[in-house]
Amino acid sequence: DADVTQTPRNRITKTGKRIMLECSQTKGHDRMYWYRQDPGLGLRLIYYSFDVKDINKGEISDGYSVSRQAQAKFSLSLESAIPNQTALYFCATSGTEVAGELFFGEGSRLTVL
Amino acid sequence: LAKTTQPISMDSYEGQEVNITCSHNNIATNDYITWYQQFPSQGPRFIIQGYKTKVTNEVASLFIPADRKSSTLSLPRVSLSDTAVYYCLVARNTGGFKTIFGAGTRLFVKA
Numbered sequence: 001d002a003d004v005t006q007t008p009r010n011r012i013t014k015t016g017k018r019i020m021l022e023c024s025q026t027k028g029h030d031r032m033y034w035y036r037q038d039p040g041l042g043l044r045l046i047y048y049s050f051d052v053k054d055i056n057k058g059e060i061s062d063g064y065s066v067s068r069q070a071q072a073k074f075s076l077s078l079e080s081a082i083p084n085q086t087a088l089y090f091c092a093t094s095g096t097e098v099a100g101e102l103f104f105g106e107g108s109r110l111t112v113l
Numbered sequence: 114l115a116k117t118t119q120p121i122s123m124d125s126y127e128g129q130e131v132n133i134t135c136s137h138n139n140i141a142t143n144d145y146i147t148w149y150q151q152f153p154s155q156g157p158r159f160i161i162q163g164y165k166t167k168v169t170n171e172v173a174s175l176f177i178p179a180d181r182k183s184s185t186l187s188l189p190r191v192s193l194s195d196t197a198v199y200y201c202l203v204a205r206n207t208g209g210f211k212t213i214f215g216a217g218t219r220l221f222v223k224a
Binding site: 004040041042043044045048050056059090092097098099100101102103104105106107 | 117144145146147149154155156157158159162200202203204205206209210211212213214215216217
């Protein structure tokens with residue numbers, strides 16, 4: 001089984017719908033992240049959490065919210081999806097204070113029509 | 114945080130050494146440099162990380178000059194299975210967590 005599991009792996013939805021992407025990890029890491037990947041743009045940080053009571057905005061948090069339900073679970077919500085949120089979303093974890101060593105999930109591909 | 118720039122694509126042949134360079138002119142004192150590999154339909158996978166000089170592990174080497182304005186990922190003797198997209202990342206944990214990924218370099222290894 002994967003150490004970082006994302007559900008769903010693929011989702012097609014309509015404009016205005018609420019969508020939740022879920023992430024769970026078995027690595028025992030405190031730090032969890034949500035990234036968005038678009039062609040030609042690399043990965044951009046949406047939100048991050050360094051422990052259960054800690055939530056921080058990344059560089060592109062507008063239109064998104066997160067919930068850290070437990071050390072192992074971190075979910076991303078789109079309250080009212082719009083077409084330009086069509087992208088590949090990745091959850092990641094890290095177990096070190098040294099920035100940049102991230103362990104990624106397999107990704108959730110979201111299409112907003 | 115430093116903007117990262119890397120070539121869009123590179124071609125190589127099996128058995129050759131491949132060097133991919135990333136430019137990060139505005140890198141700050143507290144920033145670390147990390148490289149990732151990504152295959153289609155998978156998440157990026159950590160390859161190597163460094164702060165300065167040279168780091169080597171079982172799959173790659175990372176060269177960082179003294180001014181740290183660039184870094185070079187070196188893959189020795191590539192095989193067909195090394196065909197993937199390689200990302201450069203500059204990141205810091207001080208003054209707030211920040212990450213800047215490059216747009217990725219698509220490496221195609223030919224037989």
